[in-house]
Every structure is written in structure tokens, then in C-alpha cells.
Amino acid sequence: MLGAGTQANPYIIQTPADLNAVRNNLTAFYELGNDIDMSGFGNWNIILLFDGQIDGKGHVIKNLNNSGTGNTEATACGLVSNTDSTKSFVVKNLGFENVNFNNTANAYRMGAITNFAYNATIENCFVTGKMATTTYTGAIAGLVRGVSSIKNCWSNVEIITTSNAYLSGIVAQAIENPVVENCYAVGLMSGAYKYGISSGASTAAINNFYDTQTTTTTTSGIGTGLTTAQMKDQASYTNWDFTNVWGINGDYPYLRVFGEPTPAANIGSVSVSSFLSNLSGNTETNKKKGITLESHLNPIFSITTIEKSTKKTIVGYSLPIGSSVQITSRTVNAESRNVNSFISPISSNVNAIFISPNIGNVNVISSVSPIIGLNNRHGKVSRNIESHISRLSAVSSAFIPIRNEVITAWCEAIYNRSCAVKIYNRSNLTIIENPSDVEVI
Incomplete structure (x- = not known):
């Protein structure tokens, strides 16, 4: 990879192989130089004991596939993990588009960015895709504790379980009052125990919202449930920064670091008739x-x-x-x-x-x-x-x-x-x- 891995001269991640090589230097600084498509990479193995920083710079990791097997941390689902309270990591300005995680064969917690983390800082990130699970699962994180924070993040992940797993739109378990601020969730959750933002509570959680219609739940230890119409109204988001961090254009809010999204074409039934009578x-x-x-x-x-x-x-x-x-x-x-x-x-x-x-x-x-x-x-x-x-x-x-x-x-x-x-x-x-x-x- 290009760069020296320092804060002033970080390593530049440009390919799936570069992303996989992060595990070779767990304390370095990394940046994405472009979007990365992981569809041809195969099964992703979580990076354990990560103690560095990944700055997506407004780029996305697409089609990250992870199938957890066995009952070990090393085979659980997530991008990175940190089970050591003396370490910490930062993931920011990074999108995860169309993740496909299946943790039904592994009892460890699951989250797209981390399944378990001490002292994690996750900011300006989003996740879309699907997850299947039998255990605690959050779209962004499975469990965070210590001096951790999740700020300015959103998720639209379909989470399915056939067990009594706890499902959450942002973080499944919030221990030791992590900061959860200015986040929202809209993804469908299918299971007996589902929570809009988190199944746990935190005294440091403020200004978080979830769509009660699309998530199919009105329960959450953190955050406020709103209707879909309210979720698409800027006035609903108290004290959010819609000048520098967020934008909204008639849909759910978007993070400005990724640019304004292009609305999907609304194509219904269209009839086109052509009658040719050009000669006389x-x-x-x-x-x-x-x-x-x-x-x-x-x-x-x-x-x-x-x-x-x-x-x-x-x-x-x-x-x-x-x-x-x-x-x-x-x-x-x-x-x-x-x-x-x-x-x-x-x-x-x-x-x-x-x-x-x-x-x-x-x-x-x-x-x-x-x-x-x-x-x-x-x-x-x-x-x-x-x-x-x-x-x-x-x-x-x-x-x-x-x-x-x-x-x-x-x-x-x-x-x-x-x-x-x-x-x-x-x-x-x-x-x-x-x-x-x-x-x-």
C-alpha cells in the first residue's frame, strides 16, 4: 500500500487485498483512496484486536460478505474487533453498502463495523444490507463498552433471526454508558426482541431516532420512535447539524461527507405508442x-x-x-x-x-x-x-x-x-x- 501508516502519511487502501492487509499492522493509520468492491473476495475474516484508525474519506466498502462459523471471536462477523480494554480504534467517514452477514452458526455478537469493542470511536458512518443471526446483533455494532462513542451514523439493514436474539438498529448492547448521538435506523427487523436503536440504555445517548413503521418496533432503550413521514422531516431532528454534517432532500437524512444521494427513478407503468405514416x-x-x-x-x-x-x-x-x-x-x-x-x-x-x-x-x-x-x-x-x-x-x-x-x-x-x-x-x-x-x- 502507498503511505507510511502514520497519521500524517497514512496507508492508502485501494483494493480488497489492501483492506485485508490491515490485519498485518493493527496500530497504523489508514485511509480509503476509492470505493472498494468486495464481491469477488469471498468470505471476510474479522480483524481482531484492532488498535488503529480507518478514515473512509467519504468512500464505501461494497458487498462485504461474512459467514461466522464455530464459537470463536476469530470467526465472528464484523469488520474489526477489540476485546482488549487497553486498546482503542477509530472508524470514521466510511460507508458499508450491501453487507451480507450470516452469523447463525456462531454465538458471538455481530455488527457490520464491530461485533465487540472496547474504547471504539465510530463517526460519520452508515450501513446497508442484510444480516441473519441467532445472537445479539446491531447494524453498526454488536457491543461497545469502555470509553466508546457512536456519532452521526445511520443504518438501513434487514436483520432476521429465528431465535430469541436481541436485534437493534444501531448497537445491540451499550455497556458503561457509551455516547450514542445523532444516529437513526430504518431497517426491518424480524424477531421476538427488536429495538429501534439499542436494547440497552445509556445516560450519554441523545438525539437518536428510529422509524417505527419500517423497523416494525416501538421499543428501544435509546432513542425516539417516529413515523416514516416524521423521519423525512428535518424539523424532527433536534440539534442536528444540517449545515456541515447532515443533509436532507425529502427523504431520510444523508451524511454530507458521502455527497448528496441521487434519488431513485420512480418508474411506473409506461405506455409508448409510435404510429408511422410518413408517406402519402x-x-x-x-x-x-x-x-x-x-x-x-x-x-x-x-x-x-x-x-x-x-x-x-x-x-x-x-x-x-x-x-x-x-x-x-x-x-x-x-x-x-x-x-x-x-x-x-x-x-x-x-x-x-x-x-x-x-x-x-x-x-x-x-x-x-x-x-x-x-x-x-x-x-x-x-x-x-x-x-x-x-x-x-x-x-x-x-x-x-x-x-x-x-x-x-x-x-x-x-x-x-x-x-x-x-x-x-x-x-x-x-x-x-x-x-x-x-x-x-
């Missing part, structure tokens, strides 16, 4: 005759419009680049003609310009895959116009009536398909312009 399809019917329109939108804006009264069926499938086939004049004779357009993958225009004296049915088919389609129908006789489009665009137009003419535009081969347009982050699309239009006049 518009279908308009402007005249009175029966008209069937179908628009398939995936996933780009499409508009289909009918503006004349002739009965027609129009199907439009859309997505981006163009092919156009147009008939713009009349044929000079009645013979059939075919116009083919092969596009890969950009636009092509094929125009058939001819005149015919005979007016009959006209079929204009543009089958484009994958292309956007624009279908315009001009004329008065019955006609079918179909456009199948995905990714490129096709335009098929018949402008004046002609007879027995077939014009076909076909986009068959699309090269380099891996370069087809792909739309990312679809949920953010709202309207994409450049629509596929179907118009019949």
Missing part, C-alpha cells in the same frame, strides 16, 4: 362516372388523377427514373406496328407518329420494372392503360384516337442491380416529391 398517396376523382383507381405506394409519394368521364381502370406503381412512349398523331394506314424500348437503367423515349383514317381501339402498354410510371390517357374510346413500376419511371401516352395499333415499351434488363436506390431511415420520411402521376383526359 393521393387519389382524386373529379367527374361523375364510375372510376376505379388503385395506388400502391412503396415507399414514395404517388398521385393518381382522373379528370374525364369515360369509365377507365388505372393502376400505378411507383418508385424513381423514366421511360416514355407516346402516340402523337394519326396512322396513314391500318397496319399494326410495334414499338419496343429497352432501358437499362436510365430514360428512353420512343415516339410513333402516324395517321390513320380509321378510329378504333388502341392499347398502349408500358411495362417497366423497376421504373416509376406516368400514364396519360387522351381520347374518347374505351382503352386500358397499365403501368408497373419499381425504382425507375415510365411514361405512356396516347393523345388522339387510332385503330388497331399496339405500342409496347418494355424495360426488361436492369444492370448493376446492386446499385438500386435504397432508402435508409424510413421512419423519418415524410413526403418525397417527384411522384408517379397517372392522368387521364
Whole structure:
């Protein structure tokens, strides 16, 4: 460990191994350099006859596990112990978070910081976690005597017993009137004999409180029982220093040396619904005759419009680049003609310009895959116009009536398909312009 173990230059505890090494020099001064997680250390053995000082400096020891076995002091539960009336120790500014102690196989007293101590000074400390016991147990200390004091400490430890053990929120047994001052306890105790602060009494005990609702007891040799609401009210804590030592923020008081705690999130049932309708399809019917329109939108804006009264069926499938086939004049004779357009993958225009004296049915088919389609129908006789489009665009137009003419535009081969347009982050699309239009006049 860093340091020299003196009061001016204490040893710095930074790892579980450093904490365990305290037993190698029982009279030295120690400080924590950081929080220490003991979850991987295994079973902790209590440090006997400690005669030094540990200053946590506002750090915490987490997940300290201790299972007492046999009936010896060496296998009892606690961080340190001192059964010698000629020795003393100090533990201050140190938190114990989530201790897990089980002393059911050991008859010695139990406490998170000490199970038994002469001349112990414990200040500005807290303990949370669970303890199981068959003997005298206090969340902070099992027994203190001699010139001992426990000041400005709190506990929230669940203590369980199946025997007639005495359970206490701070110190199980207080002998020879130790100072117990400005402490509180809120942890649940399950057993026949349970006491809010201590089962014993002390003439030097002042300003101590325990939660009668959470501890499930109204009995204590030391301290005053309050309701949970009163325990969270600063006015309940007579003569406590809420400027330098304690703070309170609507919950139980906290020790300022550890910083203000972050309130736990109050999360209840939460429903979140997301409705995605980011693209638009518009279908308009402007005249009175029966008209069937179908628009398939995936996933780009499409508009289909009918503006004349002739009965027609129009199907439009859309997505981006163009092919156009147009008939713009009349044929000079009645013979059939075919116009083919092969596009890969950009636009092509094929125009058939001819005149015919005979007016009959006209079929204009543009089958484009994958292309956007624009279908315009001009004329008065019955006609079918179909456009199948995905990714490129096709335009098929018949402008004046002609007879027995077939014009076909076909986009068959699309090269380099891996370069087809792909739309990312679809949920953010709202309207994409450049629509596929179907118009019949």
C-alpha cells in the first residue's frame, strides 16, 4: 500500500487485498483512496484486536460478505474487533453498502463495523444490507463498552433471526454508558426482541431516532420512535447539524461527507405508442362516372388523377427514373406496328407518329420494372392503360384516337442491380416529391 501508516502519511487502501492487509499492522493509520468492491473476495475474516484508525474519506466498502462459523471471536462477523480494554480504534467517514452477514452458526455478537469493542470511536458512518443471526446483533455494532462513542451514523439493514436474539438498529448492547448521538435506523427487523436503536440504555445517548413503521418496533432503550413521514422531516431532528454534517432532500437524512444521494427513478407503468405514416398517396376523382383507381405506394409519394368521364381502370406503381412512349398523331394506314424500348437503367423515349383514317381501339402498354410510371390517357374510346413500376419511371401516352395499333415499351434488363436506390431511415420520411402521376383526359 502507498503511505507510511502514520497519521500524517497514512496507508492508502485501494483494493480488497489492501483492506485485508490491515490485519498485518493493527496500530497504523489508514485511509480509503476509492470505493472498494468486495464481491469477488469471498468470505471476510474479522480483524481482531484492532488498535488503529480507518478514515473512509467519504468512500464505501461494497458487498462485504461474512459467514461466522464455530464459537470463536476469530470467526465472528464484523469488520474489526477489540476485546482488549487497553486498546482503542477509530472508524470514521466510511460507508458499508450491501453487507451480507450470516452469523447463525456462531454465538458471538455481530455488527457490520464491530461485533465487540472496547474504547471504539465510530463517526460519520452508515450501513446497508442484510444480516441473519441467532445472537445479539446491531447494524453498526454488536457491543461497545469502555470509553466508546457512536456519532452521526445511520443504518438501513434487514436483520432476521429465528431465535430469541436481541436485534437493534444501531448497537445491540451499550455497556458503561457509551455516547450514542445523532444516529437513526430504518431497517426491518424480524424477531421476538427488536429495538429501534439499542436494547440497552445509556445516560450519554441523545438525539437518536428510529422509524417505527419500517423497523416494525416501538421499543428501544435509546432513542425516539417516529413515523416514516416524521423521519423525512428535518424539523424532527433536534440539534442536528444540517449545515456541515447532515443533509436532507425529502427523504431520510444523508451524511454530507458521502455527497448528496441521487434519488431513485420512480418508474411506473409506461405506455409508448409510435404510429408511422410518413408517406402519402393521393387519389382524386373529379367527374361523375364510375372510376376505379388503385395506388400502391412503396415507399414514395404517388398521385393518381382522373379528370374525364369515360369509365377507365388505372393502376400505378411507383418508385424513381423514366421511360416514355407516346402516340402523337394519326396512322396513314391500318397496319399494326410495334414499338419496343429497352432501358437499362436510365430514360428512353420512343415516339410513333402516324395517321390513320380509321378510329378504333388502341392499347398502349408500358411495362417497366423497376421504373416509376406516368400514364396519360387522351381520347374518347374505351382503352386500358397499365403501368408497373419499381425504382425507375415510365411514361405512356396516347393523345388522339387510332385503330388497331399496339405500342409496347418494355424495360426488361436492369444492370448493376446492386446499385438500386435504397432508402435508409424510413421512419423519418415524410413526403418525397417527384411522384408517379397517372392522368387521364
